[in-house]
Amino acid sequence: MSDAGKPIRWGILSTAKIGREKVIPGIQRSKYGAAAAIASRDLVRAKETASALGIDKAYGSYEELLADPDIDAIYNPLPNHLHVPLTLQAVAAGKHVLCEKPIALNAGEARQLMNLPKDKLVAEGFMVRAHPQWIRAREIVRSGALGELKVVQSFFSYFNADPANIRNMAEIGGGGLMDIGCYPIVAGRYFFEAEPKRAISLIDRDPEFGTDRVASALIDFGDGRRLDFTVATQLAPYQRIQLVGTKKRLEILIPYNAPGNEGMVLRLDDGTKFADVASVTEQLPPSDQYAELADVFARSILGEIDPPYGPADAVQNMKTLDALFASEKTGAWAEIG
Structure with missing residues (x-):
C-alpha cells in the first residue's frame, strides 16, 4: 500500500510536459494510484519536478527507477522512438506500463509488445x-x-x-x-x-x-x-x-x-x-480524463476489471x-x- 493509502504506485519516466501538467496530476487525483517516483537523465531536474509535484522519489536515470521494487506501474511519456524500447525494459523489470501514444514508430515495432508476459499489462494512453x-x-x-x-x-x-x-x-x-x-x-x-x-x-x-x-x-x-x-x-x-x-x-x-x-x-x-x-x-x-484512465489501468492491474485495451489494440492503430x-x-x- 502506498503512502497515500492507494494500491498502485506509479513511476514516471522523464519530466515531459504532458506528464507534469496532465498525467501526474491525474494520477494524484485518481482513486487507485499514487505518483511515487520520477526519473530523468538530469537528476537535478528530476528532483525539482518531484519537489514541485509532491513526489517522494527522484532518480537520475530511467534504469534506477525501473529497478525500484516499490514501483508497480510505469508511465512512459518519452519521445516516440523510445516508447517501445523503454516499455520493453520496464516489463523486463517486472512493471506494468501505460505508454503515451503513439505506442511505436510503426506497426512492426509495436508488434514487439505482443508477446510479453501475460501478467504484465501494457496499454496505449488514450485518455479520451x-x-x-x-x-x-x-x-x-x-x-x-x-x-x-x-x-x-x-x-x-x-x-x-x-x-x-x-x-x-x-x-x-x-x-x-x-x-x-x-x-x-x-x-x-x-x-x-x-x-x-x-x-x-x-x-x-x-x-x-x-x-x-x-x-x-x-x-x-x-x-x-x-x-x-x-x-x-x-x-x-x-x-x-x-x-x-x-x-x-x-x-x-x-x-x-x-x-x-x-x-x-x-x-x-x-x-x-x-x-x-x-x-x-x-x-x-x-x-479528469487522465485520472479516469489511471483508474481504469489500475483496476485492470488489480483484477477488478478486464483490461479494455492492450498491445493488440495499439498495433491496430x-x-x-x-x-x-x-x-x-x-x-x-x-x-x-
Missing part, C-alpha cells in the same frame, strides 16, 4: 476513451438514436513551429499524424466498433522539419462507413468530432483536450432544431497510421491488413 463524454457518446450511438452511424468526421489542430520541439523532429517520430492523427483514428474505431479496411491521405510537409504539418485522411470501414479527418501542427488550435447517422448527428465539442474542471457538451440534432440549442445539448459534469504514410508515397489507397 476513459472520459465520460466518449462513453456517453458511444451509448447514444449504440442506442440507435443516430440511426445507422455512417460518417465520423474530425478536425484537430494546434500551432507549433519550434524546431527544438520533439513534435517537429521527423527522425524520432514527429509530425501531426503521429502526434494527434492517432486520436481521430481511435475515434473511428471506437464509435464504429470496427477496424478500418483501407486508407488514403493528402499530406503537406514542412520544408525545414520534414514533418507532416497538415494531413487529411479518408478511411474506409466498409459497409458505407467512413472516417475523414484533418490534423495540423501549424494551424489555429481547434478540435471537433461529428458522428453522423441516417437519422441524427452527434457533435462532441471538445473531444480530445477536454479540460478537467469544466462540464462537457454533446450536441444532438436531426437538422431541424439546430438553432434551439437547449433542445439539442446534453451537459456532462467535469471529469499503428497499422492505420502506416497505411496513411504508404498512401502519401503512392497517391493511392493503401490496404490496412
Whole structure:
C-alpha cells in the first residue's frame, strides 16, 4: 500500500510536459494510484519536478527507477522512438506500463509488445476513451438514436513551429499524424466498433522539419462507413468530432483536450432544431480524463476489471497510421491488413 493509502504506485519516466501538467496530476487525483517516483537523465531536474509535484522519489536515470521494487506501474511519456524500447525494459523489470501514444514508430515495432508476459499489462494512453463524454457518446450511438452511424468526421489542430520541439523532429517520430492523427483514428474505431479496411491521405510537409504539418485522411470501414479527418501542427488550435447517422448527428465539442474542471457538451440534432440549442445539448459534469484512465489501468492491474485495451489494440492503430504514410508515397489507397 502506498503512502497515500492507494494500491498502485506509479513511476514516471522523464519530466515531459504532458506528464507534469496532465498525467501526474491525474494520477494524484485518481482513486487507485499514487505518483511515487520520477526519473530523468538530469537528476537535478528530476528532483525539482518531484519537489514541485509532491513526489517522494527522484532518480537520475530511467534504469534506477525501473529497478525500484516499490514501483508497480510505469508511465512512459518519452519521445516516440523510445516508447517501445523503454516499455520493453520496464516489463523486463517486472512493471506494468501505460505508454503515451503513439505506442511505436510503426506497426512492426509495436508488434514487439505482443508477446510479453501475460501478467504484465501494457496499454496505449488514450485518455479520451476513459472520459465520460466518449462513453456517453458511444451509448447514444449504440442506442440507435443516430440511426445507422455512417460518417465520423474530425478536425484537430494546434500551432507549433519550434524546431527544438520533439513534435517537429521527423527522425524520432514527429509530425501531426503521429502526434494527434492517432486520436481521430481511435475515434473511428471506437464509435464504429470496427477496424478500418483501407486508407488514403493528402499530406503537406514542412520544408525545414520534414514533418507532416497538415494531413487529411479518408478511411474506409466498409459497409458505407467512413472516417475523414484533418490534423495540423501549424494551424489555429481547434478540435471537433461529428458522428453522423441516417437519422441524427452527434457533435462532441471538445473531444480530445477536454479540460478537467469544466462540464462537457454533446450536441444532438436531426437538422431541424439546430438553432434551439437547449433542445439539442446534453451537459456532462467535469471529469479528469487522465485520472479516469489511471483508474481504469489500475483496476485492470488489480483484477477488478478486464483490461479494455492492450498491445493488440495499439498495433491496430499503428497499422492505420502506416497505411496513411504508404498512401502519401503512392497517391493511392493503401490496404490496412
